[in-house]
Amino acid sequence: MSQPTMSILPEENTAVTLQEFPLSAIYVADNYRSTMSREGLEALADSIKAGGLIQPVTVRPLDEPIKGCTHALVAGFRRHAASELAGLPTILATVRRMTAQTAEAIRLAENIVRENPHPADEAVAVGKLAAENMTTDEICAYLGKSAYWVTQRRAISGLLAEWLTDLRQDKLTLSAAEELSRWPLDVQQRCLSVRHPKQVTSDWSITNFVRRESQVLGSAPWPLDDATVFPAAGACTHCPKRSSCNVLLFSDMADDNKDHCLDSVCWQTKLTNQVERVFNEQKELAGDATVVRLSSRWSDAPAGSLKSDKYQETKAKKGSVVGVYVDGSKAAKVVRVTLTQEAVKAVASGKTELSQGEKNRETRQKRLLKEAGKRVLADRSYHALQGGTDEAKQGRVQVLAAVVAESLMQGRNIDLLTLAELSRTWGWEPVGKKGPDTKGVPYREWVVKQVLKYAPTEALLTQLLLFSVTHRGLSNEWTDYQQTAASLVGTPQVREGLTEAAQELFEREYDPRTLRPRKESAAGAGTTPELDAEDDDLAHAEAEQEEVTAQAA
Known part of the structure; x- marks a missing residue:
C-alpha cells in the first residue's frame, strides 16, 4: 500500500493576501537554522532600510493566538530578523492559510531546495547596476553585501568575454576569476593567449602569470x-x-x-625608451669620448651591450669610460667603468662577437636551463594529475591514453597481428590486410581515439596498457617483446609447458604439412582472423616452393 504524500501548497480556493503586518503581531517559532551571521543580518538590515523589502515574508493565520500573536512566520526568518534589527515597526507579508505541517515543509524547502546564482550571473548583475550610475555604497545597501564583494563582482563583470565564458562553464574557478579580474584587459589578453584551450585553469597558474606583470x-x-x-x-x-x-x-x-x-x-616599453634617452644624452655630453651600453648579465646580454665580466665599475675618471645600464635593477643608470682588453677591442672594432669558449658556455647554459625547465614542467604536470578532482581524473585518462598508444605503436604503426588481437579481445574496429581504415585521420590520432573509445576509464586503460606490454609486436620476428614481458611478470607458471602450448596453438590454426591456415569454426575457435582467398593461395604456394627447395637440397 503506497504511503500518502503531503502537498506543501496552500489549500485550494484559499485567499492569499499581501499586507503590512506589525512585527509584534507575528509569532516566530524556532527556526532549524539556529545561527545567523550578525554581519550578514546587519548588511541585510541596511539593504532593507535603503531600498525596502523586495520579497515579502510568508505568514499563516493561527487558530488560537500565541503570546498575543495572531499569525505565525512561515518563511523569511532572516528578513524578519533584519527588519527588527533595522528598527522597522511593520513588515510586508503574504498571508496564506495552511496547516503547521505544511508550513514546516515550506520552511524546509525555502532553505534547502534553494540554489544560489552563479558567480558569473552575480557579476553581470552588479555590472548592470554600476552601468545605471549606482555607486558602490548604493549597490552595497541595495544588495546587502560588503564593499569588497561588490567591487570584486563588478571587476569580474569586466573580464574578457572568453574568461567570463570559462567562469560560467566552470572552466575557470571563482578565485582564479577574482585574481584575473583585478588586472588590465591587456594582461588578461596575454594570459588568454598562453592558456591551453581545453585545460581547466587553476588558481596557481593564473596567479603565477599575473604576478609577473607587477x-x-x-x-x-x-x-x-x-x-x-x-x-x-x-x-x-x-x-x-x-x-x-x-x-x-x-x-x-x-x-x-x-x-x-x-x-x-x-x-618595459618605457624602460627601453628611457635607456635610449639617457644613452643619447650621455653621447651628446661625451662628444668624441666613448659611451658604452652595460648589461648586468654575464650571458645572453642584449645586443650591443657588454656583459658583466667585461667591465668593472669605478669612481675614477682616468682610464674609465661612461656606461649606461640597459637592463636589471640599474637600468638607465649612468656609471663609470673600466673595460677589459677584450672589451676595449670589441668596442673599438664595433664587433661584439663571442669567443668560442663563450659560445660553448652559453650553449651549455641554454641546455642546462632547458633541462631545468623540463624538470619544473614535469613536476608541475605530475602534481596536477594528483588528487580526486574531475580535472585531475580527466588529465590522468588523457595521459594514460597517450602512454598506451605510444606503447602499442613504439613510434611506428601497430603490426597487423597485434591489431587483430585488439579487435578480437577489445572490440577495436576490424582491420583489413592493408591495415586499418583511419578515414583520413592521422594514424597516431586514430590509435588514441581507439584507446579512449574502448578503454575510457583509468582501470580499463591500465588493463589495456598491460595488454599492450604483453602483446605488442606480435608480427615482428626481430624483436621478442613477449620474452621481456614474461621476465617482468616473474611468475614461473608463465613459461611452464610453453613449447607444447605453442605447438598446440600452431596445429589448431595451421596445417603442419602445408602451413596453410585452417578455416575457423562457426564457434569461433582460433585466435586470429581467417585469411582471405588471396592470402590462402599465397601461403599454399610458398609452402609448396619450400617443399621443392628442401627436396632439391
Missing part, C-alpha cells in the same frame, strides 16, 4: 609625471593601470605602502 612604480628610472617617455601611455601618475587605483582589490599590494604598475609591457 612592478613597483617607485623603482622606475624615469619621472612618473613625465608623459613624453611613452606618449601613447601618458604619465604614470595619471595611468589607471596602478594598484592604487583600486585599493580594495589590491589590498595585498598596499601592505608595503608602494604603488605598483600592473602592465609589464607598458613598463
Whole structure:
C-alpha cells in the first residue's frame, strides 16, 4: 500500500493576501537554522532600510493566538530578523492559510531546495547596476553585501568575454576569476593567449602569470609625471593601470605602502625608451669620448651591450669610460667603468662577437636551463594529475591514453597481428590486410581515439596498457617483446609447458604439412582472423616452393 504524500501548497480556493503586518503581531517559532551571521543580518538590515523589502515574508493565520500573536512566520526568518534589527515597526507579508505541517515543509524547502546564482550571473548583475550610475555604497545597501564583494563582482563583470565564458562553464574557478579580474584587459589578453584551450585553469597558474606583470612604480628610472617617455601611455601618475587605483582589490599590494604598475609591457616599453634617452644624452655630453651600453648579465646580454665580466665599475675618471645600464635593477643608470682588453677591442672594432669558449658556455647554459625547465614542467604536470578532482581524473585518462598508444605503436604503426588481437579481445574496429581504415585521420590520432573509445576509464586503460606490454609486436620476428614481458611478470607458471602450448596453438590454426591456415569454426575457435582467398593461395604456394627447395637440397 503506497504511503500518502503531503502537498506543501496552500489549500485550494484559499485567499492569499499581501499586507503590512506589525512585527509584534507575528509569532516566530524556532527556526532549524539556529545561527545567523550578525554581519550578514546587519548588511541585510541596511539593504532593507535603503531600498525596502523586495520579497515579502510568508505568514499563516493561527487558530488560537500565541503570546498575543495572531499569525505565525512561515518563511523569511532572516528578513524578519533584519527588519527588527533595522528598527522597522511593520513588515510586508503574504498571508496564506495552511496547516503547521505544511508550513514546516515550506520552511524546509525555502532553505534547502534553494540554489544560489552563479558567480558569473552575480557579476553581470552588479555590472548592470554600476552601468545605471549606482555607486558602490548604493549597490552595497541595495544588495546587502560588503564593499569588497561588490567591487570584486563588478571587476569580474569586466573580464574578457572568453574568461567570463570559462567562469560560467566552470572552466575557470571563482578565485582564479577574482585574481584575473583585478588586472588590465591587456594582461588578461596575454594570459588568454598562453592558456591551453581545453585545460581547466587553476588558481596557481593564473596567479603565477599575473604576478609577473607587477612592478613597483617607485623603482622606475624615469619621472612618473613625465608623459613624453611613452606618449601613447601618458604619465604614470595619471595611468589607471596602478594598484592604487583600486585599493580594495589590491589590498595585498598596499601592505608595503608602494604603488605598483600592473602592465609589464607598458613598463618595459618605457624602460627601453628611457635607456635610449639617457644613452643619447650621455653621447651628446661625451662628444668624441666613448659611451658604452652595460648589461648586468654575464650571458645572453642584449645586443650591443657588454656583459658583466667585461667591465668593472669605478669612481675614477682616468682610464674609465661612461656606461649606461640597459637592463636589471640599474637600468638607465649612468656609471663609470673600466673595460677589459677584450672589451676595449670589441668596442673599438664595433664587433661584439663571442669567443668560442663563450659560445660553448652559453650553449651549455641554454641546455642546462632547458633541462631545468623540463624538470619544473614535469613536476608541475605530475602534481596536477594528483588528487580526486574531475580535472585531475580527466588529465590522468588523457595521459594514460597517450602512454598506451605510444606503447602499442613504439613510434611506428601497430603490426597487423597485434591489431587483430585488439579487435578480437577489445572490440577495436576490424582491420583489413592493408591495415586499418583511419578515414583520413592521422594514424597516431586514430590509435588514441581507439584507446579512449574502448578503454575510457583509468582501470580499463591500465588493463589495456598491460595488454599492450604483453602483446605488442606480435608480427615482428626481430624483436621478442613477449620474452621481456614474461621476465617482468616473474611468475614461473608463465613459461611452464610453453613449447607444447605453442605447438598446440600452431596445429589448431595451421596445417603442419602445408602451413596453410585452417578455416575457423562457426564457434569461433582460433585466435586470429581467417585469411582471405588471396592470402590462402599465397601461403599454399610458398609452402609448396619450400617443399621443392628442401627436396632439391
